[in-house]
Amino acid sequence: MSGKTCSSILQTQKLVDQLxxxxxxxxxxxxxxxxxxxxxxxxxxxxxxxxxGIAASSNPFKDKKTCVLL
Known part of the structure; x- marks a missing residue:
C-alpha cells in the first residue's frame, strides 16, 4: 500500500471509531x-x-466621573 492509501485508511478508521x-x-x-x-x-x-438589572451602587463598571463638554 502507498503512504497516501494507508493515511486514508487510518483517517477513515478514526472517523468510524468516533462515530x-x-x-x-x-x-x-x-x-x-x-x-x-x-x-x-x-x-x-x-x-x-x-x-x-444591577443596582447602581453595586455596579463595579459604573463610571466614576462624568463627562463635561465645553
Whole structure:
C-alpha cells in the first residue's frame, strides 16, 4: 500500500471509531432537558441581573466621573 492509501485508511478508521463512540452515548430527550431549563430559569429569575438589572451602587463598571463638554 502507498503512504497516501494507508493515511486514508487510518483517517477513515478514526472517523468510524468516533462515530461508534458517539452512537453508543446515552442521550437525554430534548423535551426533558428543555423543561429542566425552563424550570431553572423560573426558579432563578429573581436573582438574574439580566432580568432585574444591577443596582447602581453595586455596579463595579459604573463610571466614576462624568463627562463635561465645553
Amino acid at each position: 461508534r463512540l458517539e452512537a453508543s452515548m446515552e442521550r437525554i430527550k430534548i423535551s426533558l432537558t428543555a423543561a429542566d431549563l425552563v424550570q431553572y430559569c423560573k426558579d432563578h429569575r429573581r436573582s438574574d441581573p439580566l432580568l432585574v
